[in-house]
């Protein structure tokens with residue numbers, strides 16, 4: 152389980168409305184409103200413990 156950083160709701164990764172990448176971390180948003188808020192001010196909402204670090208692997 153991960154958390155929507157905007158509203159704090161617990162989300163299932165597969166059921167998130169949107170996934171936004173910010174500073175090598177993925178944040179999962181539950182709805183278009185949370186997504187818009189996050190994108191307006193990612194610095195304010197992005198907390199590493201609420202996101203999932205993006206692992207860089209060679210493709």
Ligand SMILES: [Zn+2]
Nearest residue numbers: 155158181185
């Ligand atoms: Zn939300």
